[in-house]
Amino acid sequence: MRTRAKISDRIREFYRNMDWVLFAATLALMITGGFVVKSATAATDPMMFNRQLIWYAAGLIMMFVFANINYNHLLALGSHLYWLFVAILILVLLVGHEALGAQRWIKIAGFQFQPSELMKIILPFAVIRFILVRQKESFTLKNIGKMLLMVALPALLILRQPDLGSALLILLVLFVIFYVGNMPPKKLIILVLAAVMLMPVAYMALKDYQRQRLAVFVNPQIDPLGAGYNVIQSQIAVGSGGLLGKGYMQGTQSQLNFIPIKYTDFVFAVITEETGFAGGLFIIALYFILTMQGLRIVKLSRYSGGKMAAASLITIIFSQFVINTGMNIGIMPVTGITLPLLSYGGTSVLVTMIAIGILQNIYREYMKAE
Amino acid sequence: MVKEDIKENIKNSYKRFVRIKTLMLVFAFVTLVLTGRLFYLQAVKGAHYGRLAQSNCISMIKDRAPRGNIYDRNYRVLAANEPANIVSIIPYHFHQNEDREKAVNEVAKVLGIEPDTVMEKLAEKREYMLEPVQLKRGISVKELSLITELSANITGISVSVEPARVYENGRLASHTIGYVSEISAARLKERRYEKYLPGDIIGQAGVENYYDSILRGEDGVMYILTDAKGRQLDVVRKIESKKGTNVVLTIDARLQAFAENLMERNNYKGVILVSDPKTGEMLAAVSKPDYDLTYFSRRIDLNNWKRLIRNKDNPLNNRYAQGLYSPGSIFKIPVGIGALTEKVVVPTTTFHCEGIYWIRTWPYKCWKRSGHNWMDFYRAVAQSCDIYFYRVGLKMTVEALHKYAVMFGLGERTGIDIPGERQGIVPSREWKRRIDRSPWFPGNTVMMSIGQGYITSTPLQMMNIISAMANYGYAMQPHFFKAATTDGRRIIKRHEHKKLFELKAPKENIEMMRKAMQLVVHAGYGTGGRARVEKLSMGGKTGTVENPHGETHAMFGAFAPYINPELVVFVLVEHGGGGGDVAAPIAGEIFRYWFKVLKEK
Known part of the structure; x- marks a missing residue:
């Protein structure tokens, strides 16, 4: 009897002090994702749905695993992982697998794997470690320069793949880390101004198709059957959904393949076409709960490292959500950013679940300390 | 610290x-x-995007309804349908084609049309993205095989079969039947055609146009669910096409052919109208030159079309409804009735004809230069003495001439069921002041009293003058529509005969004029003697109309038999010469054919 009780205690230890609201929102998104992926892949390949379910299961396990690894260890490992993944990113560029016009995948043990996704977590951790080590000297000019270099290296590698969205996302996360890390306001403002001034330069460095995407973002009608096609068709899909949608699996735009890459980039258009404004609002609400819960963890965490880590993780999830839905409804340019937990794809699900797992851990460490 | x-x-x-x-x-x-x-x-914006989404995935395929047939009064086919191959393109696929220009050029070359016209068709806005746009109708077998070959390489070409109009009788009654073609952009904007869509086939002239709403039937539609690659998945909704109603005309094809032959034999330009005065049914209506309807069968050949438009003789002009001529001596019938009714003359009143009539210093000649000597009413009509009518006209004044012209239906459309009919002019003092800004002179009255000068009329109106005489004082509205029938010859709708005008003149005056008209044909001195048919008593009136373009127009209008007439014939030969010499024999031939050949059978 005693040993049995002990085992149950141990299992309880495994999930004690979890943020159950955050968990519920995560689970709800996953269930929604299951329905969505089923609908979005029905006409393409029904096996994709099964695969996605496996990814969800693996993601849940990963969440629990990371919820039980003290995030401080991860922070400590930050710079090692950073160099490892820089190396992998270079490898991707050399031998990576090309799909949908971008070289983002690498095959590990038969699974396609997207290292830039994981880099989204690792890079902030390396930066946070850097700040934690330097303490008060973190935001001297020299150190800021070092951190920018630290970010620039993987960002450029990702940009080469090319994956403009992820590169910009990393810059945004860096900004949030600085912001939560109490960077002096003057320096923050200068940083933002510098970024704005660099925009035209960055535009010059863009590839033709990327510039085209920006151009059709401003006016999709300049090329309705070419670059503007995605933008127009996804907006038609969303708009035609109306208030209550055309019914699950009944969307004409999605089921008849008028929406391109509908199970990853334009999955939001599929949902809103089939379930209407009601469904769209439901999903936005889930993400909003997730985000606010994450920001609550930022607020609660007693340690600078925990705050910054939690802030970077929730920013990653939230900004991916905004960029993806934004491009589905025509207020963001088209990039390859997926909708966390709703888009089809293993790496995305795993990375998101790892991020949520770490968030849970930060919460649990706070609860333990209380 | x-x-x-x-x-x-x-x-x-x-x-x-x-x-x-x-x-x-x-x-x-x-x-x-x-x-x-x-x-x-x-x-x-939900509704807006909803429409866009629908136009994405639903394509509409028209199932064209066959037009109703057109028959003559004995159910001889004048216009029918035949399946024809039609080449269409789906603009969406062409827009997606990277080598669009090349594809367009190849298609245009095979079909023998300009690449620019194809480009124009591609640019047309259609409600449904995947709706085919017609390029060419009625392609030949060779073109069909070439285009089928092409469509293997170029997506977006479709060949379909649709009913197309065929006219088997060549030139027969072409002006009356009319023809069909695709509706023009200009017509689409008119209110009358607001229910028509681009690409619709519409009757362009004659009965085809006038009864288009009856003949055209209802096009069927198939809404087809299509995916982004243009694969057709499912029929969402299907509306069957409904064949148009058949129209039976009052035309007798045999008589029509006979009448046309009379004109063609001598290469005459002009008009022959034959009708039943009691009902207004048109038994034959010839307007020469005309066009060959085989040009319009299945499709319109562009070269033939251009030739038709450029022809100086204007074969597309329907002379019997649209041609305006001076009525000439035919107008002496209304003037004569008017003179008797207004009591300007009595039948025994005589005038002396010296060949020239002077109004001050202006000479007005009679057609017979040597003069007719003493003329009473009957002789004046029978010999068509101009000077008699000059003097009668002057006594009547313009106002009375105008009154009787209008009473006989001049200056007003007969309302025949043919589009584009004209009304002609009946001048008056006010009219001349308005148009010419000059007063009415006695000379104008003189010219008007013999149907020359400002007065103009269509052959149909002139025929009605004869009809009114045939009917002892009234004319029926002329018409071509006999009945609308189903394919099983069940009659859906019959034409209701309508009186067009009735003369307000005493019966005895009309009887006197009829008598005079009988003398025109049967008296030895009459001008219309050459219309005589053995054992047939008739009444007629010749007309020889001066015109600035050359030789006089020959006219002759007649009814027969004299008692209880069954047939009215009006003949007009442009620049043919004297009415009695040229037009009267033609009318005689028609009477003979009708009474001795067709009725004897």
């Missing part, structure tokens, strides 16, 4: 707290923007 540190820590923590709160607000605001945009797209 420690105290300082703690103070700083607290300060830092507070700063962080504020920053995190701000971050929350920013994130909440961004979420709100997303929600707002989603609301705008789905709730505000």
Whole structure:
């Protein structure tokens, strides 16, 4: 009897002090994702749905695993992982697998794997470690320069793949880390101004198709059957959904393949076409709960490292959500950013679940300390 | 030191707290923007995008209804249908084609049309994205095989079969039947055609145009669910096409052919009208030159079309309804009735004809230069003495001439069921002041009293003058429509005969004029003697109309038999010469054919 009780205690230890609201929102998104992926892949390949379910299961396990690894260890490992993944990113560029016009995948043990996704977590951790080590000297000019270099290296590698969205996302996360890390306001403002001034330069460095995407973002009608096609068709899909949608699996735009890459980039258009404004609002609400819960963890965490880590993780999830839905409804340019937990794809699900797992851990460490 | 540190820590923590709160607000605001945009797209613009989504995935295929047949009064086919191959393109696929120009050029070359016309068709706006646009109808077998070959390489070409109009009888009654073609952009804008769509086939002239709404039937539609690659998945809705109603005309094809032959034999330009005065049914209506309807069968050959338009003789002009001629001596019938009714003359009143009549210093000649000597009413009509009518006209004054012209239906459309009919002119003092800004002179009255000068009329109106005489004082509205029938010859709708005008003149005056008209044909001195048919008593009137373009127009109008007439014939030969010499024999032939050949059978 005693040993049995002990085992149950141990299992309880495994999930004690979890943020159950955050968990519920995560689970709800996953269930929604299951329905969505089923609908979005029905006409393409029904096996994709099964695969996605496996990814969800693996993601849940990963969440629990990371919820039980003290995030401080991860922070400590930050710079090692950073160099490892820089190396992998270079490898991707050399031998990576090309799909949908971008070289983002690498095959590990038969699974396609997207290292830039994981880099989204690792890079902030390396930066946070850097700040934690330097303490008060973190935001001297020299150190800021070092951190920018630290970010620039993987960002450029990702940009080469090319994956403009992820590169910009990393810059945004860096900004949030600085912001939560109490960077002096003057320096923050200068940083933002510098970024704005660099925009035209960055535009010059863009590839033709990327510039085209920006151009059709401003006016999709300049090329309705070419670059503007995605933008127009996804907006038609969303708009035609109306208030209550055309019914699950009944969307004409999605089921008849008028929406391109509908199970990853334009999955939001599929949902809103089939379930209407009601469904769209439901999903936005889930993400909003997730985000606010994450920001609550930022607020609660007693340690600078925990705050910054939690802030970077929730920013990653939230900004991916905004960029993806934004491009589905025509207020963001088209990039390859997926909708966390709703888009089809293993790496995305795993990375998101790892991020949520770490968030849970930060919460649990706070609860333990209380 | 420690105290300082703690103070700083607290300060830092507070700063962080504020920053995190701000971050929350920013994130909440961004979420709100997303929600707002989603609301705008789905709730505000939902209907708009719904339509766009539908036009994406639903393509519409027309199932053209066959037009109703057109028959003559004995159910001989004048116009029918035959399946024809039609080449269409689907603009959407062409827009997606990277080598669009090359594809367009190849298609244009095979079909023998300009690449620019194809480009224009591609640019047309259609409701459904995948709706085919017709390029060419009735392609040949060779073109069909070439285009089928092409469609293997170029997506978006479709060949379909649709009923097309065929006219088997060549030139027979072409002006009356009319022809069909695709509706023009200009017509689409008219209110009468607001229910028509681009690409629709419409009757362009004659009965085909006038009865288009009856003949055309209802096109069927098939809405087909199509995916993004253009594969057809399912028929969403199907509306069967309904064949148009058949129209039976009053035309007798045998008589029509006979009459046309009379004109063609001598290469005459002009008009022959044959009708039944009691009902107004048109038994034959010839307008020469005309066009060969085989040009319009299945499709219109562009070269033939251009030749028709450029022809100086204007074969597309329907002379019997649209041609305006001076009525000439035919007008002496209304003038004569008017003179008797207004009591300007009595039948025994005589005038002397010296060949020239002077109004002050202006000479007005009779057609017979040597003069007719003493003329009473009967002789004046029978010999068509101009000077008799000059003097009668002058006594009547313009006002009375105008009154009787209008009483006989001049200056007003007969309302025949043929589009584009003209009304002609009946001049008056006011009319001349308005148009010419000059007063009415006695000379004008003189010219008008023999149907020359300003007065113009269509052959149909002139025929009605004869009809009114045939009917002892009234004319029926001429018409071509006999009945609308189903394929099983069940009659859906019959024509209701309508009186067009009735003369307000005493019966005895009309009887006197009829008598005079009988003399025109049967008296030895009459001008229309050459119309005589053995054992047939008839009444007629010749007309020889001066015109500035050359030789006189020959006219002859007649009814027969004299008692209880069954047939009215009006013949007009442009620049043919004398009415009695040229037109009267033609009318005679028609009477003979009708009474001795067709009726004897």
